[in-house]
Amino acid sequence: MDKDELVEYFRTQVRQDPEVPSAVAAIRTLLEFLKRDQTGETILGLRENLTQTIRRLEEADSSVAVSSGGELFLRFISLTSLEHPDLSQCKKVMVERGELFLKKISLSRSKVAKLCHTFIKDGAKILTHSSSRVVLKVLESAAADKKRFTVYVTESQPDSAGRQMADKLQNLNIPVTVVLDAAVGYIMEKVDLVIVGAEGVVESGGIINKIGTYQLAVCSKAHNKPFYVVAESFKFVRLYPLNQQDVPERFKYKADTLKAVEDLAEEHPMIDYTPPSLITLIFTDLGVLTPSAVSDELIKLYL
Amino acid sequence: MPGADKETDLTERIEAFLADLKRGGSGTGPLRGSGEMARETTYLLRRITAQARWSSAGDLMEIIRNEGRRMTAAQPSETTVGNMVRRVLKIIREEYARSRGSSEETEQQESLHKLLTAGELSEENFRQHFVHLKANVIEAINELLTELDGTTDNIAMQALEHIHSNEVIMTVGRSRTVEAFLKDAARKRKFHVIVAECAPFCQGHEMATGLSKVGIETTVIADAAIFAVMSRVNKVIIGTQTVLANGGLRAVNGTHSVALAARHHSTPLIICAPMFKLSPQVFTTIFYPFPGSFSYCLPVLREILSKVNVHCPVFDYVPPELITLFISNIGGNAPSYIYRLMSELYHPEDHKL
Numbered sequence: 001m002d003k004d005e006l007v008e009y010f011r012t013q014v015r016q017d018p019e020v021p022s023a024v025a026a027i028r029t030l031l032e033f034l035k036r037d038q039t040g041e042t043i044l045g046l047r048e049n050l051t052q053t054i055r056r057l058e059e060a061d062s063s064v065a066v067s068s069g070g071e072l073f074l075r076f077i078s079l080t081s082l083e084h085p086d087l088s089q090c091k092k093v094m095v096e097r098g099e100l101f102l103k104k105i106s107l108s109r110s111k112v113a114k115l116c117h118t119f120i121k122d123g124a125k126i127l128t129h130s131s132s133r134v135v136l137k138v139l140e141s142a143a144a145d146k147k148r149f150t151v152y153v154t155e156s157q158p159d160s161a162g163r164q165m166a167d168k169l170q171n172l173n174i175p176v177t178v179v180l181d182a183a184v185g186y187i188m189e190k191v192d193l194v195i196v197g198a199e200g201v202v203e204s205g206g207i208i209n210k211i212g213t214y215q216l217a218v219c220s221k222a223h224n225k226p227f228y229v230v231a232e233s234f235k236f237v238r239l240y241p242l243n244q245q246d247v248p249e250r251f252k253y254k255a256d257t258l259k260a261v262e263d264l265a266e267e268h269p270m271i272d273y274t275p276p277s278l279i280t281l282i283f284t285d286l287g288v289l290t291p292s293a294v295s296d297e298l299i300k301l302y303l
Numbered sequence: 304m305p306g307a308d309k310e311t312d313l314t315e316r317i318e319a320f321l322a323d324l325k326r327g328g329s330g331t332g333p334l335r336g337s338g339e340m341a342r343e344t345t346y347l348l349r350r351i352t353a354q355a356r357w358s359s360a361g362d363l364m365e366i367i368r369n370e371g372r373r374m375t376a377a378q379p380s381e382t383t384v385g386n387m388v389r390r391v392l393k394i395i396r397e398e399y400a401r402s403r404g405s406s407e408e409t410e411q412q413e414s415l416h417k418l419l420t421a422g423e424l425s426e427e428n429f430r431q432h433f434v435h436l437k438a439n440v441i442e443a444i445n446e447l448l449t450e451l452d453g454t455t456d457n458i459a460m461q462a463l464e465h466i467h468s469n470e471v472i473m474t475v476g477r478s479r480t481v482e483a484f485l486k487d488a489a490r491k492r493k494f495h496v497i498v499a500e501c502a503p504f505c506q507g508h509e510m511a512t513g514l515s516k517v518g519i520e521t522t523v524i525a526d527a528a529i530f531a532v533m534s535r536v537n538k539v540i541i542g543t544q545t546v547l548a549n550g551g552l553r554a555v556n557g558t559h560s561v562a563l564a565a566r567h568h569s570t571p572l573i574i575c576a577p578m579f580k581l582s583p584q585v586f587t588t589i590f591y592p593f594p595g596s597f598s599y600c601l602p603v604l605r606e607i608l609s610k611v612n613v614h615c616p617v618f619d620y621v622p623p624e625l626i627t628l629f630i631s632n633i634g635g636n637a638p639s640y641i642y643r644l645m646s647e648l649y650h651p652e653d654h655k656l
Contacts (some may be wrong), residue, residue, distance in 0.1 A: 079416075119585075274337065281549060287651055288585055290549050290623075292639040301416045 006033060007060045014061075018134060021265040023069030023234050024105060026057055029075045031098040034091065043081045043090065049179050050074060061257040062207050064200030064271070068237035076101065084199060108232035108285035109137050112159060116195070116230050116283040117142040119253055125185075125191045127220075130156035130210040131165040132197025134230045138283075143174055150175045156210055181212050185219050194220045194267055198231040200251075201284075202239045205276035205291025207231070208247060211269055217278035226280040233284045236298055241273050313354045317370060320347055324378040336479050337383045337544065341579045342451055344374070344387040348446045352391075352437065360399040360436060361429035364392055370656045380617070382545045382553075382582045385656060389583070389649045394443045396650055402433040450632070454577035455483045457632035462488035465573065465630070470494045470537040473529075473570075476501035476555050477510040478542025480575045484630075485540070486517050495520045497536065499529050501557055503615065526557055533564045540573045543621075547580045548645055550623030550638030553586075556616055562625035571627040578631050581645055583654040586620050 007027055013025040033053055037046070080097060084090040085122040112134055112291050120126065120142040126149055128135050139151065150291035151169055155178055162178055169176040179187050194216060198207040207213070220227045241247045250258060252269040261267055276291035283289075286297060320343065348367060371388030378384065395552040458480055466488040472570055474481055474496060485496060496519050500507035511521045539561060543554040552558065552574065558603065565572045623638035636644065 138369060287654075288548070290642050293642045296643065 003053065003056045006178055007056060009069055010057055010060060012123070012269045014044070021065060021109075021133070021232065021234075022063055022147065023065040023232075024102065026054075026061075026066045026069035027073050027098075027105075027234075028102060029057065030054070030070065031095065031102065034098065035095055041087065043077075043085075043087060046073065047077060050077065058250065059255060062250055062253065062258060064237060064251050065226060065235055067251070068235055071238065072165075072234055074214060081184075083298070084224055099178070104127050104285050105232065108234070109134055111285035112135040112139040112230050112232060112283050115288055116228065117147075119228065120147055120149055121192075122147050122149070124193060125152065127152045127154075127187065127191040127194045127216070128165070129154050129162070129194075129196045129213050131161040131168075132230075134197045134232065135195055136165065136168055138195065138230055139169065139174060140172055143172055150177070152177050152179050152191060154179055154181050154184060154212060154216070156212055157181060161210070172219070181215075184212075184216055188219045188223045188225065191225060193226045193228060193230045195230060198229050198235060198236045199271060200239070201235050201282065201294055202237055202241060202273070203295050204240055205282070205283075205294040206241070206277065207274050208237075208239075208241075208251065208271050209274065210271050214244075214272045214274045214278075221278050227278060228281050228283060229279055230283045233286045233297070236294065236301075238298060247271070247273050254264055309354045310356070313350060316350065317373075318349065320344075321373060324374060324381065324384065331458065335382075337580060338451070338479065338577070340381055341383045341387050342448065344384050345391070345444060345448055347453065347503060348387065348391045349441060349448075352440055352444065353634055355646065359430050359432050360395055361653045363440070364395055364429060367391060367395070368653075370655055375656060380544075382584070383579055386579055386582055386649075388656065389653045390447060390579070391444060392653045393648065393650050394447065395440055396429075398436060398439045398443055399429055399431075399433070402436055402439070403431065408509055430450045449463070451577075451579060454579070454632040455480055458575050458577060458630055459483040459487035461635065463491060465538070465540075466492055466494055466656045468492045468494060471497060471535055473497045473499070473533070473536040473539045473561070474510065475499045475529075475539075475541050475558060475561050477506035478575070480577065481540055481542045482510060484512055484575050485514060485519060487516055489514075489519045495522070497522045497524055497532060499526055499556060499557070499561065502526055526560075529557075529561055530567075531615075533568045536565075536568070536570055538571050538573060539565045543574055543576050543580065544618060545584070546574070546576050546629065548583050548585045548639065548642060550626065550629075550641040551586050552576075552621040552626070553618045554621055556619050559621050559625075564622045566625050572625060573628045573630060575630045576624060578633060578644070581631075581641065581648060583645060583649055586622075643644060 009032055010025055010029040013020060013028055014022065021151045024177055030050060030053060032049070037049065042112055051074065054074070057066055057070065076098070077094065080094050081090050082292055090243065120138075124147075126139070129152060130153075142149065151174055153165045153169070153176060154161045166176045166178045196207075196209060196213055196216065198209045200208040202208060218226050239247070249264060253264065254270060255266055279291050281288055282291060289297070319364055351367060351370060352363060355363070355366050357366060367388060371385060374388065375385045462484045466485070471486065472494060474485070476499070488494070496514055498511045498514070498521060500508045500523055502525075507523055511523045515521045541558060541561065542553065543552040543558070545553040547553060623641075626638045628635045629638060629641070631646075
């Protein structure tokens with residue numbers, strides 16, 4: 001299966017089901033590659049092919065989620081190949097387990113929503129940032145639970161993703177107001193809690209999310225409001241940024257920008273890093289975690 | 304018939320326990336310490352294991368879970384009851400896994416690793432019957448009881464590491480654990496203790512009397528004076544009702560103010576809490592007001608009491624950022640480590656009974 005077919009498969013996945021998380025689409029693509037791959041004769045060769053494929057996918061979609069999905073899949077291969085050194089048997093087991101894994105993680109969003117919606121009290125005012133499908137699911141569960149609450153969404157320039165979120169919330173009959181990104185400090189005294197999604201959860205327990213999240217976190221800390229993050233566990237990524245500059249450039253900008261533009265200093269970054277000290281709790285399908293528990297999970301997996 | 308007698312005896316005991324729990328909360332029954340509560344609960348759970356009719360681990364867990372739900376519903380503010388039920392459920396899971404011969408680690412926590420390497424969608428339904436399961440579970444519960452008996456001593460043993468000569472220690476209200484802690488240190492060191500009286504029940508007075516009986520220099524202060532005195536204090540050592548899953552506390556009313564005052568003066572805040580107080584709950588804004596009449600708190604207002612709303616919350620939430628150290632029967636830990644201790648004590652499926 002050549003690289004262009006792969007990228008096309010990935011793009012079709014995302015097009016057909018706009019609800020699917022990009023990491024899941026990436027893992028599905030890699031699993032398809034595994035099934036169709038006839039050229040690999042050794043596990044090392046397989047790994048190399050996969051690494052190249054992942055790089056190609058990252059060129060198509062530069063989000064953190066694709067990168068974390070890819071790394072998770074590589075780790076999955078390594079772990080499975082340790083148990084079954086024979087390639088053909090290993091492949092069979094991998095495909096089986098891969099399907100099972102995909103089935104499990106397709107349930108992650110619902111698990112997260114189940115955990116988080118109990119934190120939304122009747123009459124709560126929630127502030128969220130940009131458009132996150134996990135946050136949408138959480139708010140949906142809370143609304144289904146007959147809770148009354150209002151939502152403020154930041155507009156989130158440059159792509160106005162916040163407006164799409166507001167439309168979706170209105171379709172669920174949840175009272176929603178769109179606020180300017182600059183109005184976060186203004187609105188913070190009114191809100192009771194802040195819930196955001198994450199594109200990636202880093203090893204320190206911090207998150208990488210749409211630009212403007214860091215600002216939101218600093219404001220909520222200043223006003224002593226709880227700042228909750230909802231993310232599925234496959235978004236855990238092995239990065240340890242200490243400040244905004246440490247986040248790799250390939251995540252900061254869209255894939256097309258990276259290819260087209262020479263001097264990135266002129267471009268606006270699409271994501272920022274929020275340190276763990278500003279985060280109250282992280283809701284994942286593995287449970288409710290404090291930021292310090294995240295590195296524990298990653299260590300259990302990768303070491 | 305002996306079988307039926309045992310059943311009725313068991314149900315009687317359970318009903319008596321539930322009634323006791325309900326009364327304990329209304330202020331008219333004997334106010335028990337959490338240690339005693341934990342012990343009573345564990346005795347009852349051991350009795351249920353021994354006398355109730357069950358054939359597989361799944362049945363036993365269902366019975367205990369049901370009883371646990373009833374007990375926590377009877378007195379929601381008494382979290383040690385729920386904690387002990389969860390400990391016993393974890394014991395049953397471990398013993399079952401051990402009987403089956405599978406290693407315990409793989410069955411336990413959800414983790415990314417488990418997600419990736421699981422072979423089949425393992426639906427562990429605990430249906431297999433093992434002959435020695437009952438005996439093993441009862442033995443493990445007995446071990447748990449021995450641990451419970453030794454908690455206060457284990458905590459008090461660590462006192463000498465934390466209290467030094469000529470230090471000024473502040474404490475709030477009355478905690479049996481802190482009392483034992485300070486008394487143990489007093490055997491070898493000379494230090495001062497300042498006790499905040501903790502209105503309106505002023506349990507600090509009893510604490511001060513208890514401490515001064517063993518020769519510790521004690522001073523009682525009003526709650527309003529806590530901030531003023533804090534600059535002279537070296538350490539604040541307090542007990543708590545519950546330790547929450549995020550490392551925060553649910554402690555007696557006024558503790559948050561003490562914690563903030565300590566943070567302002569950069570004074571370390573040490574919590575002496577045994578492991579059975581660790582609860583998988585996370586902070587939600589539910590406090591359990593102490594039912595009963597408050598008229599005696601405000602004797603002056605007796606005539607106009609019908610026109611006045613008196614709120615007297617019993618508990619306070621203290622966020623984990625204000626806490627320096629937790630001293631428990633297994634040693635000293637940072638608040639950020641509490642999630643790890645919790646994953647060792649309870650199984651995630653039991654968090655919600």
